[in-house]
Amino acid sequence: MSKDQLRILWLDELNRSDVARVGGKNASLGEMLKNMQAEGIPVPLGFATTASAYWEYVDANGLRQTIADTMGELGNGSLQLAEAGDLLRKAFLKGSWPASMAVQITAAYKKLSKLSGHEEVSVAVRSSATAEDLPDASFAGQQESYLNICGEQNLLDACQRCYASLFTNRAIAYRQAKGFDHSSIALSIGIQIMVRSDKASSGVMFSIDTETGFDQVVVINSAWGLGENVVQGLIDPDEYQVFKPLLTESSYSPIIDKKLGSKQKKLIYGTTMEASTVNVEVPLADRESFALDDQEVLTLARWACSIEQHYKCPMDIEWAKDGESGSLFIVQARPETVQSKKLGSVLDSYKLLGAGKKILSGLAIGQSIVAGTVCVISNVSEITDFIDGSILVTENTNPDWVPIMKRAAAIITNHGGRTSHAAIVSRELGVPALIGTGNATELLSELSEITVSCAEGDMGSVYAGRLEFSREEIDFSDLPQTQTKIMVNLANPGSAMRWWKLPADGVGLARMEFIISDHVKIHPMALACFNSIKDEAVRKEIEDLTKSYTDKTEYFIDRLASGLARIAAVFHPHPCIIRLSDFKTNEYANLIGGLQFEEKEENPMLGFRGASRYYSPNYQDGFALECKAIVRLREQLGFKNTIVMIPFCRTVLEAEKVIQTLASHGLERGKDGLQLYMMCEVPSNVILAKQFAKHFDGFSIGSNDLTQLTLGVDRDSAMLASLFDETNEAVKWMIQKAIKEAHGGNVKIGLCGQAPSDHPDFARFLVQQGIDSISVTPDSFSAVTTQVAEAERLLAEGGGTT
Numbered sequence: 001m002s003k004d005q006l007r008i009l010w011l012d013e014l015n016r017s018d019v020a021r022v023g024g025k026n027a028s029l030g031e032m033l034k035n036m037q038a039e040g041i042p043v044p045l046g047f048a049t050t051a052s053a054y055w056e057y058v059d060a061n062g063l064r065q066t067i068a069d070t071m072g073e074l075g076n077g078s079l080q081l082a083e084a085g086d087l088l089r090k091a092f093l094k095g096s097w098p099a100s101m102a103v104q105i106t107a108a109y110k111k112l113s114k115l116s117g118h119e120e121v122s123v124a125v126r127s128s129a130t131a132e133d134l135p136d137a138s139f140a141g142q143q144e145s146y147l148n149i150c151g152e153q154n155l156l157d158a159c160q161r162c163y164a165s166l167f168t169n170r171a172i173a174y175r176q177a178k179g180f181d182h183s184s185i186a187l188s189i190g191i192q193i194m195v196r197s198d199k200a201s202s203g204v205m206f207s208i209d210t211e212t213g214f215d216q217v218v219v220i221n222s223a224w225g226l227g228e229n230v231v232q233g234l235i236d237p238d239e240y241q242v243f244k245p246l247l248t249e250s251s252y253s254p255i256i257d258k259k260l261g262s263k264q265k266k267l268i269y270g271t272t273m274e275a276s277t278v279n280v281e282v283p284l285a286d287r288e289s290f291a292l293d294d295q296e297v298l299t300l301a302r303w304a305c306s307i308e309q310h311y312k313c314p315m316d317i318e319w320a321k322d323g324e325s326g327s328l329f330i331v332q333a334r335p336e337t338v339q340s341k342k343l344g345s346v347l348d349s350y351k352l353l354g355a356g357k358k359i360l361s362g363l364a365i366g367q368s369i370v371a372g373t374v375c376v377i378s379n380v381s382e383i384t385d386f387i388d389g390s391i392l393v394t395e396n397t398n399p400d401w402v403p404i405m406k407r408a409a410a411i412i413t414n415h416g417g418r419t420s421h422a423a424i425v426s427r428e429l430g431v432p433a434l435i436g437t438g439n440a441t442e443l444l445s446e447l448s449e450i451t452v453s454c455a456e457g458d459m460g461s462v463y464a465g466r467l468e469f470s471r472e473e474i475d476f477s478d479l480p481q482t483q484t485k486i487m488v489n490l491a492n493p494g495s496a497m498r499w500w501k502l503p504a505d506g507v508g509l510a511r512m513e514f515i516i517s518d519h520v521k522i523h524p525m526a527l528a529c530f531n532s533i534k535d536e537a538v539r540k541e542i543e544d545l546t547k548s549y550t551d552k553t554e555y556f557i558d559r560l561a562s563g564l565a566r567i568a569a570v571f572h573p574h575p576c577i578i579r580l581s582d583f584k585t586n587e588y589a590n591l592i593g594g595l596q597f598e599e600k601e602e603n604p605m606l607g608f609r610g611a612s613r614y615y616s617p618n619y620q621d622g623f624a625l626e627c628k629a630i631v632r633l634r635e636q637l638g639f640k641n642t643i644v645m646i647p648f649c650r651t652v653l654e655a656e657k658v659i660q661t662l663a664s665h666g667l668e669r670g671k672d673g674l675q676l677y678m679m680c681e682v683p684s685n686v687i688l689a690k691q692f693a694k695h696f697d698g699f700s701i702g703s704n705d706l707t708q709l710t711l712g713v714d715r716d717s718a719m720l721a722s723l724f725d726e727t728n729e730a731v732k733w734m735i736q737k738a739i740k741e742a743h744g745g746n747v748k749i750g751l752c753g754q755a756p757s758d759h760p761d762f763a764r765f766l767v768q769q770g771i772d773s774i775s776v777t778p779d780s781f782s783a784v785t786t787q788v789a790e791a792e793r794l795l796a797e798g799g800g801t802t
Contacts, residue, residue: 012045572641631667726755
């Protein structure tokens with residue numbers, strides 16, 4: 001019998017060219033067994049029934065004509081989708097196995113049991129359609145899978161149900177939408193030894209960021225128990241992001257983000273065929289613990305890189321941890337079908353134009369904004385009530401929901417993670433979604449008007465009412481080359497990766513205080529001196545936020561380091577200039593626990609801020625935590641492309657004190673390539689630029705504060721707004737002088753203010769003065785780059801002056 005006619009093929013006999021014989025899922029398993037095991041990536045053993053076996057079953061039971069007739073009646077409207085699906089599934093389940101075919105399946109099962117050392121091994125029985133896992137169609141969850149199947153008859157029954165699942169309503173609808181002929185698609189069944197992840201954890205990972213397409217990270221979701229809960233979005237999993245370029249260095253641990261999911265339930269083995277798996281509540285201690293340790297996360301990430309390298313495309317991978325052996329396994333891998341297909345150099349940038357009342361938040365899927373009417377659907381039986389073009393709000397989705405997901409303006413779910421069914425399908429459909437909101441079905445009322453914003457970072461929000469928003473296309477396909485380095489200002493780690501395609505020369509300003517206010521939220525002194533906190537409500541708030549940390553200062557260090565890492569990763573290995581925290585006392589006081597540690601100042605803008613805080617006894621314990629975060633960022637995570645910048649440094653003596661303080665905390669200038677920059681924003685910085693240059697590797701002109709202090713105008717004063725002008729001749733004189741003195745002192749100098757974005761003439765002025773770099777907001781990048789290139793051209797032609 002030829003290979004094409006075989007009913008059974010062992011997975012390790014297959015490779016990815018065998019899709020026509022065993023479908024994409026099984027062909028990919030064979031590919032990994034043949035090639036990945038040699039790289040130390042274990043894949044459970046198993047076998048597959050072939051497409052030939054499917055057609056043999058179909059013909060033995062006279063189903064070929066039944067399929068053609070039923071699909072014909074569906075096509076001409078004689079049957080509805082539900083009727084056609086029900087008719088075909090019943091026809092498959094009424095069929096009987098050809099005797100020799102059943103013998104071959106049970107014989108292979110006996111052999112697999114023997115190889116595993118069990119009399120009757122527990123197996124996963126998964127459907128694998130011959131059109132599945134193609135580069136442009138995921139077929140996510142269209143056919144059924146059955147877990148913890150044990151025994152010969154139970155296996156045959158499960159296989160028969162897999163055949164019938166080729167004609168679930170959702171599978172029929174999906175094939176119609178993708179243009180596949182129902183009569184030309186066969187179904188292979190994969191029978192694979194179960195990994196006892198019911199006693200440990202499992203999940204999904206992508207070798208690409210699922211939201212932005214950033215190809216330098218691995219995104220991993222994990223939860224306790226079998227993996228179906230993660231895939232189906234029934235629970236909120238843990239999430240990890242790992243930076244791929246630094247994985248090759250064994251001394252680094254480049255996990256740049258960790259989010260603890262609630263993991264409310266776990267799927268474990270059941271005791272009967274009818275209930276081969278059951279969901280149970282997860283104990284509180286496990287819910288508050290990560291389902292993987294850091295070394296396991298790094299191992300999985302390295303495997304994802306190896307698999308991606310082998311397949312030569314971004315991958316969607318399922319993994320499982322065996323609770324008996326403690327070993328990790330890869331159980332499925334398929335090409336990622338959404339972000340990897342988004343080619344080109346055009347970015348859509350959405351912005352809310354007005355403020356609104358925030359109702360709830362969740363994981364942002366997509367990067368757009370939608371305003372519309374709420375339509376709450378409790379379960380799939382109610383989908384006929386869905387109103388086209390409205391915002392679908394539900395607990396979670398599965399493949400049966402796809403028909404209405406396609407008709408929704410946006411999707412909001414109570415549960416799920418970035419790798420859940422709702423997230424994957426929303427991306428494929430191009431529909432923005434908010435996943436894992438917790439209680440959207442309770443908070444959002446039917447027919448109410450809301451705005452769903454997925455354009456604010458990795459966490460999105462729902463606002464009451466229809467808010468105004470803008471959409472702008474940013475095209476950088478034909479941007480000219482410039483001698484002046486064009487960098488970007490970034491502050492939000494959650495949205496930083498959306499800009500990775502910009503051809504930027506690095507991050508010219510990473511604002512640490514924004515990360516502290518948005519991601520840490522707690523005043524560092526309140527953590528360093530937690531036992532002295534007097535306000536009981538504040539103590540409780542801090543306890544709640546830091547509950548997964550035994551050392552409360554570790555919360556600050558970990559959150560700040562990972563937030564900075566996500567920004568430093570975007571344009572790595574280009575430089576990322578991190579400005580140390582530059583809160584004013586009134587802003588510090590707004591952090592949790594801040595009131596106890598901040599004095600009220602009459603003029604905070606000119607008060608206890610910037611460099612003066614870093615060596616002060618009043619803040620030294622807090623500053624030590626900032627330094628520890630940067631040390632971790634560079635030494636443990638591996639981001640040596642980071643540069644430390646000191647803001648609001650008033651005197652040369654103050655500069656010396658801060659540099660000594662930094663060195664005492666492990667941040668010594670020159671050690672391991674560490675560069676120190678200073679914000680040039682106080683007139684004394686310009687006047688004494690040559691003296692400051694002896695202590696720093698570079699300057700960055702902060703045009704906002706320099707304008708404020710040169711013109712004597714409070715930049716926050718609405719009454720004086722008309723006088724605040726960065727293009728004023730006095731300010732331009734200061735900038736001209738600073739550039740000349742910096743170059744005279746052999747240090748680099750750039751500018752990170754808003755002026756080049758707002759005023760084209762200002763960008764030309766900076767080029768004429770010989771500025772080394774200009775750092776702007778990402779949405780201004782294209783315009784400023786074009787202006788700088790034109791200014792450089794005119795200067796080269798003698799049309800500009802210095």
